[in-house]
Amino acid sequence: MTEFAYxxxxxxxxxxxxxxxxxxxxxxxxxxxxxxxxHVKSLGEPLQPGGKVVxxxxxxxxxxxxAEAKDVVGGYSIIVAKDIEQAVELSLGCPIxxxxxxxxxxxxxQPALGDGY
Amino acid sequence: xxxxxxxxxxxxGRIVATLTxxxxxxxxxxVEDVTQDAFCRAMExxxxxxxxxNPSAWLMATAKNRALDILRRERTARVSEPAxxxxxxxxxxxxxxxxxxxxxxxxxxxxxxxMFSCCxxxxxxxxxxxxxxxxxxxxSVKEIAQAFVSSHAAIEKRITRAKKILAESTKLxxxxxADLPSRLSSVLQALYLLFNEGYHxxxxxxxxxxxxxxxxMRLMNLLTKQPALVTPQSYALAALMYLxxxxxxxxxxxSGNLVSFFEQDRSLWNHNLIAEGQALLNLSASGTExxxxxxxxxxxxxxxxxxxxxxxDWKQIVSLYDMLMAxxxxxxxxxxxxxxxxxxxGPDRGLQEIRIIHDLHRLSSYPFYPATLGELELRxxxxxxxxxxxxxxxxxxxxxxxxxxxxxxxxxxxxx
Numbered sequence: 023m024t025e026f027a028y029x030x031x032x033x034x035x036x037x038x039x040x041x042x043x044x045x046x047x048x049x050x051x052x053x054x055x056x057x058x059x060x061h062v063k064s065l066g067e068p069l070q071p072g073g074k075v076v077x078x079x080x081x082x083x084x085x086x087x088x089a090e091a092k093d094v095v096g097g098y099s100i101i102v103a104k105d106i107e108q109a110v111e112l113s114l115g116c117p118i119x120x121x122x123x124x125x126x127x128x129x130x131x132q133p134a135l136g137d138g139y
Numbered sequence: 140x141x142x143x144x145x146x147x148x149x150x151x152g153r154i155v156a157t158l159t160x161x162x163x164x165x166x167x168x169x170v171e172d173v174t175q176d177a178f179c180r181a182m183e184x185x186x187x188x189x190x191x192x193n194p195s196a197w198l199m200a201t202a203k204n205r206a207l208d209i210l211r212r213e214r215t216a217r218v219s220e221p222a223x224x225x226x227x228x229x230x231x232x233x234x235x236x237x238x239x240x241x242x243x244x245x246x247x248x249x250x251x252x253x254m255f256s257c258c259x260x261x262x263x264x265x266x267x268x269x270x271x272x273x274x275x276x277x278x279s280v281k282e283i284a285q286a287f288v289s290s291h292a293a294i295e296k297r298i299t300r301a302k303k304i305l306a307e308s309t310k311l312x313x314x315x316x317a318d319l320p321s322r323l324s325s326v327l328q329a330l331y332l333l334f335n336e337g338y339h340x341x342x343x344x345x346x347x348x349x350x351x352x353x354x355x356m357r358l359m360n361l362l363t364k365q366p367a368l369v370t371p372q373s374y375a376l377a378a379l380m381y382l383x384x385x386x387x388x389x390x391x392x393x394s395g396n397l398v399s400f401f402e403q404d405r406s407l408w409n410h411n412l413i414a415e416g417q418a419l420l421n422l423s424a425s426g427t428e429x430x431x432x433x434x435x436x437x438x439x440x441x442x443x444x445x446x447x448x449x450x451x452d453w454k455q456i457v458s459l460y461d462m463l464m465a466x467x468x469x470x471x472x473x474x475x476x477x478x479x480x481x482x483x484x485g486p487d488r489g490l491q492e493i494r495i496i497h498d499l500h501r502l503s504s505y506p507f508y509p510a511t512l513g514e515l516e517l518r519x520x521x522x523x524x525x526x527x528x529x530x531x532x533x534x535x536x537x538x539x540x541x542x543x544x545x546x547x548x549x550x551x552x553x554x555x
Binding site: 037 | 142145147148151179182183185186187189278279282
């Protein structure tokens with residue numbers, strides 16, 4: 023099994039409290055289902071849209087977000103799957119797609135060498 | 140997931156009212172921003188992390204912290220009620236004042252003041268209801284437009300204008316104000332219309348919109364829990380809502396079709412609501428004023444207290460309609476009175492009463508007027524005439540439920 027990060031990007035927020043509630047419940051249901059099947063390592067955290075970017079040798083500090091609104095990462099989760107295909111498959115039920123958002127699926131970088139190292 | 144139905148919507152109303160108390164009605168855009176921000180935070184966090192232990196307290200605390208930030212930073216935010224403003228100046232009193240505004244008692248009080256403020260005499264009844272739904276019930280413009288079969292643009296314009304008038308008041312309505320009694324009547328009327336819109340619903344999508352009834356009842360409960368505000372007429376309106384709500388589940392059958400009043404399965408009526416309504420009706424029977432709410436609640440109670448349709452005391456109901464006609468005459472009331480007379484004295488008498496209704500032309504687009512004529516002709520065995528009336532009613536029907544209901548009656552005439 024490999025760990026993957028899901029980065030949630032760019033989606034419209036619903037306009038009314040009722041729609042917000044429906045959307046929240048959809049997300050909770052989706053993640054709970056993944057969790058019940060043992061695929062969730064960490065539910066992750068939401069990220070606020072604003073922030074700072076510190077950059078380059080001059081350590082220049084700029085106001086974030088530096089990407090366009092639709093590309094800003096709104097949160098992440100850590101998922102366990104047997105390979106990238108399954109990790110992608112598991113993401114398909116996410117309500118983010120209804121709002122034209124995207125999920126970036128990234129395998130963790132450390133090579134799986136086992137305990138002997 | 141264990142999130143109460145319409146939870147966000149209801150919390151929205153509570154938070155908007157509370158923040159308006161702090162920031163003042165003139166700062167309504169700021170209030171909406173802070174509220175929206177708290178809800179976005181809740182949604183973004185909960186959708187990943189799940190519900191917190193106490194979602195309501197979580198939202199309130201988030202809004203409160205944001206309010207404190209803003210009040211510390213921006214002097215312009217402090218144009219709240221004159222009575223509060225001076226306490227928001229110093230850090231010593233700022234926190235306790237804000238804490239106090241977020242206490243359970245103050246939140247309810249702010250909602251009531253907001254409700255009274257929305258029923259501003261310069262606003263039409265339609266605008267008052269739209270404003271109440273928008274501000275206190277968290278309905279978006281789109282949702283209100285759907286509920287009232289109106290265009291988005293029309294509702295938006297109505298709400299924008301209404302907010303402007305609201306903002307011109309220097310503070311939220313003071314419930315100790317000398318204008319309270321007249322304002323209370325407007326509030327009750329707005330809640331009455333809101334409930335009726337849900338109950339009789341002219342929406343093309345649904346004949347019964349339970350949500351509007353529920354919202355009207357939720358606000359009504361806020362009002363009747365405040366000892367200073369309950370009058371016999373508020374009890375009477377609350378009773379009317381409970382007694383009618385008790386019968387809501389049987390207005391539609393399992394497949395969503397309208398069910399004729401006489402064919403409703405009375406065992407499915409909500410007996411807790413009936414008991415509650417009856418208790419409220421008893422409470423309303425003090426004082427000297429007899430309002431339309433009293434009489435309408437009494438009529439509803441005549442229905443809910445009859446175990447079977449044939450046990451109904453129509454004589455009593457006719458005399459209640461006579462009283463209603465005396466204080467609040469309208470063609471619809473007259474039509475209902477005629478139906479009661481038909482029950483008591485037969486369809487011929489019913490038709491006779493209908494023919495003499497004053498202002499009958501005002502019913503010309505009301506589908507239940509020709510439908511009633513059809514029903515009475517059907518009982519007289521005049522099938523072709525009945526069928527013609529039902530066909531007229533069908534052409535006026537406002538939603539698929541009404542259409543199916545009338546189509547079935549037309550089919551009955553054909554078979555007979």
